[in-house]
Amino acid sequence: MRAPMTSLPLVLRDTGFSAGGVEILHDLSLAIAAGPPTIVLGPNGAGKSVLLRLCHGLLSPAAGEIRAGGNSPSTERTALVFQRPVMLRRTALANVAYAIGRKGARERAAALLERVGLSHLARRPARKLSGGEQQRVALARAWARDPEILFLDEPTASLDPAATRAVEDIVAEIASQGVKIVMATHDLGQARRLAGDIVFLHKGRILEHTPAEDFFAAPKTPQAAAFLRGDLLT
Amino acid sequence: MRLFRLVLAFAAIFALAAPSHAQEKSIVVASTTSTEGTGFFKYFLPIFKQKTGIDVKVVALGTGQALDVARRGDADVVFVHAKPLEEKFVADGDGVKRQEVMYNDFVLIGPKSDPAKIAGSKDVVEALKKVAAAKAPFVSRGDRSGTHVAELALWKQAGIDPQTGKGSWYREIGQGMGQALNTASAMNGYVLSDRGSWIAFKNRGDLAIAVEGDKKLFNQYGVILVNPAKHPNVKKDLGQAFIDFVVSPEGQQTIAAYKVDGQQLFFPNASK
Amino acid sequence: MSDLSQALSVAFHLMFSGNRELWEIVGLSLSVTLSAVAIATFLGLPAGAFLAFCRFPGRNALIVIFNAAMGLPPVVVGLLIYLLLSRSGPLGQFGILFTPKAMIVAQAFLVFPIVVALSRQVIEDLWAEYSEQLRSLGSGPLKSVGTLLWDGRFSLVTVVLAGFGRAAAEVGAIIIVGGNIDGFTRTMTTAIALETSKGDLALALGLGFVLLFIIVLVNALAWLARRTGENLAGA
Numbered sequence: 001m002r003a004p005m006t007s008l009p010l011v012l013r014d015t016g017f018s019a020g021g022v023e024i025l026h027d028l029s030l031a032i033a034a035g036p037p038t039i040v041l042g043p044n045g046a047g048k049s050v051l052l053r054l055c056h057g058l059l060s061p062a063a064g065e066i067r068a069g070g071n072s073p074s075t076e077r078t079a080l081v082f083q084r085p086v087m088l089r090r091t092a093l094a095n096v097a098y099a100i101g102r103k104g105a106r107e108r109a110a111a112l113l114e115r116v117g118l119s120h121l122a123r124r125p126a127r128k129l130s131g132g133e134q135q136r137v138a139l140a141r142a143w144a145r146d147p148e149i150l151f152l153d154e155p156t157a158s159l160d161p162a163a164t165r166a167v168e169d170i171v172a173e174i175a176s177q178g179v180k181i182v183m184a185t186h187d188l189g190q191a192r193r194l195a196g197d198i199v200f201l202h203k204g205r206i207l208e209h210t211p212a213e214d215f216f217a218a219p220k221t222p223q224a225a226a227f228l229r230g231d232l233l234t
Numbered sequence: 235m236r237l238f239r240l241v242l243a244f245a246a247i248f249a250l251a252a253p254s255h256a257q258e259k260s261i262v263v264a265s266t267t268s269t270e271g272t273g274f275f276k277y278f279l280p281i282f283k284q285k286t287g288i289d290v291k292v293v294a295l296g297t298g299q300a301l302d303v304a305r306r307g308d309a310d311v312v313f314v315h316a317k318p319l320e321e322k323f324v325a326d327g328d329g330v331k332r333q334e335v336m337y338n339d340f341v342l343i344g345p346k347s348d349p350a351k352i353a354g355s356k357d358v359v360e361a362l363k364k365v366a367a368a369k370a371p372f373v374s375r376g377d378r379s380g381t382h383v384a385e386l387a388l389w390k391q392a393g394i395d396p397q398t399g400k401g402s403w404y405r406e407i408g409q410g411m412g413q414a415l416n417t418a419s420a421m422n423g424y425v426l427s428d429r430g431s432w433i434a435f436k437n438r439g440d441l442a443i444a445v446e447g448d449k450k451l452f453n454q455y456g457v458i459l460v461n462p463a464k465h466p467n468v469k470k471d472l473g474q475a476f477i478d479f480v481v482s483p484e485g486q487q488t489i490a491a492y493k494v495d496g497q498q499l500f501f502p503n504a505s506k
Numbered sequence: 507m508s509d510l511s512q513a514l515s516v517a518f519h520l521m522f523s524g525n526r527e528l529w530e531i532v533g534l535s536l537s538v539t540l541s542a543v544a545i546a547t548f549l550g551l552p553a554g555a556f557l558a559f560c561r562f563p564g565r566n567a568l569i570v571i572f573n574a575a576m577g578l579p580p581v582v583v584g585l586l587i588y589l590l591l592s593r594s595g596p597l598g599q600f601g602i603l604f605t606p607k608a609m610i611v612a613q614a615f616l617v618f619p620i621v622v623a624l625s626r627q628v629i630e631d632l633w634a635e636y637s638e639q640l641r642s643l644g645s646g647p648l649k650s651v652g653t654l655l656w657d658g659r660f661s662l663v664t665v666v667l668a669g670f671g672r673a674a675a676e677v678g679a680i681i682i683v684g685g686n687i688d689g690f691t692r693t694m695t696t697a698i699a700l701e702t703s704k705g706d707l708a709l710a711l712g713l714g715f716v717l718l719f720i721i722v723l724v725n726a727l728a729w730l731a732r733r734t735g736e737n738l739a740g741a
Contacts, residue, residue, distance in 0.1 A: 293685035307593030412703030437705030
């Protein structure tokens with residue numbers, strides 16, 4: 001039984017973010033509701049990573065506000081899978097158990113590793129696993145946090161197709177459990193496979209937020225169209 | 235890792251908490267490196283311990299430093315060989331009474347090549363004049379030790395200020411007798427040493443005794459109890475027991491019996 | 507060179523003839539050094555972690571001071587601690603001058619800055635790598651420090667070994683505060699200093715070889731412990 005949702009809808013109002021004197025995100029206004037996965041699309045440097053970190057609560061906006069179901073964004077109720085996960089110097093099982101700070105952590109961690117297909121590697125040092133296996137451990141670890149929203153920042157950008165597929169399957173399974181997925185990617189095929197709706201980001205601005213079929217069939221903006229053609233590189 | 239650190243921490247606490255056997259009968263005697271270097275204490279102290287059960291901890295420094303340590307109250311007894319410094323020590327109220335214990339002599343050591351041409355001489359003052367005239371390398375302890383004090387007195391008698399040779403032939407090293415002998419051996423120079431240290435010294439190289447037997451080379455050892463009136467922590471009964479033994483007939487005989495390479499090093503002369 | 511071969515054979519004889527005095531000296535050296543390192547580590551690792559983590563005015567100055575203090579001249583430290591522990595000094599009433607305790611104190615002072623400065627660097631580097639991930643996993647400052655210390659344990663062991671090396675090798679501090687008393691505060695390094703001053707260079711060098719052997723042995727044991735740790739807990 002899921003606890004009552006308190007992190008959704010995720011609402012951004014005139015949100016901005018700067019670093020090193022450079023404005024990275026400008027006047028973002030966005031509302032993400034519960035439901036199928038939201039994919040954040042955009043070329044490199046669009047600001048996808050920063051957007052996810054703001055929504056997760058790792059960064060604070062320089063302007064505007066972000067509300068997650070009426071509260072501030074919190075790392076307690078949401079989780080983030082980074083493009084390159086940091087594995088702690090311990091076993092895969094211990095890495096997942098680390099995220100669960102209570103009794104029965106090891107049992108739950110073992111169950112989660114089973115769900116991501118890594119039971120046979122539970123006692124292996126996590127740092128010695130392959131990139132795809134580490135990403136699955138990271139997924140199990142994020143899942144262990146029991147998040148309402150699971151953010152993923154280009155989780156398969158460094159992985160081969162087989163590993164990518166394995167990660168996508170797990171993401172789909174987590175989504176089917178009722179967890180809201182918000183995932184950044186620049187992989188169009190991946191977006192097509194997973195998306196419920198698309199947020200298109202370009203140069204720190206949200207240019208489109210539309211249901212997936214509509215976006216892929218008939219993008220509203222020229223930049224989105226160029227991106228879908230593969231012509232928009234930055 | 236945590237366990238390992240815990241074990242180490244326990245070891246540390248244990249080491250610090252371990253009762254220091256010093257709390258039982260023991261005293262600190264400040265003495266000189268030349269005396270210790272001869273092995274005298276290694277021979278003498280077990281005999282004393284067996285007789286009295288008192289542990290003697292000898293801190294071996296130069297005479298000047300030994301007296302400084304005592305002045306700070308960090309020793310119970312001083313056992314050194316520089317009469318003027320010892321008398322000042324008592325006069326300043328830092329020591330109770332000076333008693334003579336034993337003597338040996340100094341010898342002037344030099345290279346067999348003998349650039350100053352003094353080998354075999356019986357007059358050390360004349361010999362030093364020749365060393366200065368020849369500007370032959372001379373190593374001084376330079377550390378306010380008994381040997382240093384004696385050396386300076388001899389230069390004074392020769393009417394020479396050795397500081398005029400500083401930087402060229404007169405080399406002050408500020409270290410103990412062993413180091414001075416090592417240095418002299420390495421630079422084929424002259425050095426004043428007490429006979430005991432010379433006999434025990436193993437790195438002679440090309441060195442040999444150049445001058446000996448002159449009455450001016452007489453080296454007297456004295457023993458003084460650090461003044462408990464000035465330093466209440468001084469173990470005056472145990473310290474006095476040490477002094478009493480050292481000047482007693484039995485102690486004096488024990489001193490005389492100490493030999494290195496068949497040679498007697500120290501000659502007891504405590505007043506009866 | 508004949509001194510060298512003579513010294514080697516002296517070293518062999520010393521080690522295998524069961525010379526009681528030698529093993530007493532070795533025992534004292536190890537107990538003083540290991541105790542000092544334990545104290546310095548116990549206090550220095552949390553201090554290094556604190557310095558890595560917290561930001562406060564004067565932090566950079568403190569980092570520079572600790573880095574510089576890694577090179578504290580032992581003889582200066584020995585002299586300062588002697589003045590502190592002397593009967594005429596402020597801490598004289600404890601009466602620990604010229605005892606192994608004073609030597610432990612002096613060496614702890616020498617090793618402490620090494621542990622602080624190096625562990626700070628290790629933890630700061632690790633924090634740069636870990637901070638986002640740990641915060642995302644909901645680890646507060648206390649839990650994060652613990653995680654960093656544990657995850658950095660292999661580098662931190664090397665830090666402790668650096669401290670051990672410094673303490674095992676020094677003589678300037680312990681000879682002043684310990685007094686090099688025969689059978690009581692005479693350690694390997696102070697014995698070597700004494701035999702050198704007596705001109706018995708073969709014995710001094712022989713003792714030196716024994717000391718080197720002991721130091722290598724300690725490092726080998728640490729390496730072995732690390733390997734076992736890596737295999738058991740999973741690096």
